[in-house]
Amino acid sequence: MKRLCGRIAVVTASTDGIGFAIAQRLAQEGAKVIISSRKEKNVNKAVDKLCKEGLDVKGLVCHVSNATDREKLFDQAHKLGGLDILVSNAAVNPEVGDVLDCSESSWDKIFDVNVKSSFLLAKEAVPLLKQSKSGRLIFISSIAGFQPFNLLGAYSVSKTALLGLTKAAALQLAPDGITVNCVAPGIIQTKFSDALTSSESARTEALSRIPLNRLGDTNDVSGVVAFLASNDGAYVTGENIVVAGGMASRL
Numbered sequence: 001m002k003r004l005c006g007r008i009a010v011v012t013a014s015t016d017g018i019g020f021a022i023a024q025r026l027a028q029e030g031a032k033v034i035i036s037s038r039k040e041k042n043v044n045k046a047v048d049k050l051c052k053e054g055l056d057v058k059g060l061v062c063h064v065s066n067a068t069d070r071e072k073l074f075d076q077a078h079k080l081g082g083l084d085i086l087v088s089n090a091a092v093n094p095e096v097g098d099v100l101d102c103s104e105s106s107w108d109k110i111f112d113v114n115v116k117s118s119f120l121l122a123k124e125a126v127p128l129l130k131q132s133k134s135g136r137l138i139f140i141s142s143i144a145g146f147q148p149f150n151l152l153g154a155y156s157v158s159k160t161a162l163l164g165l166t167k168a169a170a171l172q173l174a175p176d177g178i179t180v181n182c183v184a185p186g187i188i189q190t191k192f193s194d195a196l197t198s199s200e201s202a203r204t205e206a207l208s209r210i211p212l213n214r215l216g217d218t219n220d221v222s223g224v225v226a227f228l229a230s231n232d233g234a235y236v237t238g239e240n241i242v243v244a245g246g247m248a249s250r251l
């Protein structure tokens with residue numbers, strides 16, 4: 001099914017993991033997708049891979065905290081014809097520990113990348129999204145945003161902030177016909193979740209919390225994002241959608 005023909009999408013941190021799967025899926029559904037991440041080498045590799053699959057993608061270096069990089073991202077979209085879909089996916093977690101043990105520098109970094117950059121990307125995308133007939137803003141939060149994970153204190157709180165940002169921005173942008181939603185993944189197999197899944201004991205503990213009894217795959221998340229980006233999701237806004245194999249009922 002190609003639900004996104006003629007749409008232009010920007011996905012941050014999309015050279016690997018969940019972001020890559022989202023970029024791939026949006027492109028498979030017919031969108032022209034701008035891939036980005038911090039390192040040129042990774043951008044080139046991801047673009048090469050998707051171009052070889054016959055997908056319409058362009059790539060750009062973008063450190064989401066860097067205003068010039070963000071400007072280049074939207075300039076590129078403008079040159080391609082506009083912007084219909086922004087997926088804000090980049091996140092960091094530089095420190096493992098309880099929330100009140102987080103160092104000030106890690107707190108600042110977590111909130112700078114996970115929250116402030118998402119806010120700024122959204123704010124800067126709005127002029128282009130307003131020109132689209134089907135503007136979509138999609139934030140990637142986490143199940144930890146609903147109930148903080150042990151030892152992921154500050155990261156969890158940053159993801160909670162995105163739940164609020166989604167609701168507030170959805171109300172603000174509804175009169176312009178732009179939908180704003182958030183996807184909150186559970187434990188999805190990527191580099192990011194390695195610590196939660198790599199050892200046998202960590203894996204068993206993780207699975208004990210997931211009613212569907214399997215870890216998530218990046219495609220479990222990308223399909224939901226594609227739905228929200230498409231006309232099938234046109235009447236959904238201000239929602240935080242958990243994609244976690246039922247984990248939310250065991251929090």
Ligand SMILES: NC(=O)c1ccc[n+]([C@@H]2O[C@H](COP(=O)([O-])OP(=O)(O)OC[C@H]3O[C@@H](n4cnc5c(N)ncnc54)[C@H](O)[C@@H]3O)[C@@H](O)[C@H]2O)c1
Pocket residue numbers: 012013014015016017018019037038062063064065089090091092113140141142143184185186187188189190191192193
């Ligand atoms: N994997 C999971 O279990 C899981 C669960 C819940 C939420 N998430 C969220 O999903 C998103 C993607 O995570 P992932 O699991 O694919 O892992 P990942 O490590 O592949 O994704 C994080 C990406 O963000 C990028 N990034 C970090 N700082 C950046 C910056 N300043 N500018 C641009 N890019 C930057 C990293 O390079 C990395 O590619 C993140 O928002 C993460 O919080 C992941």
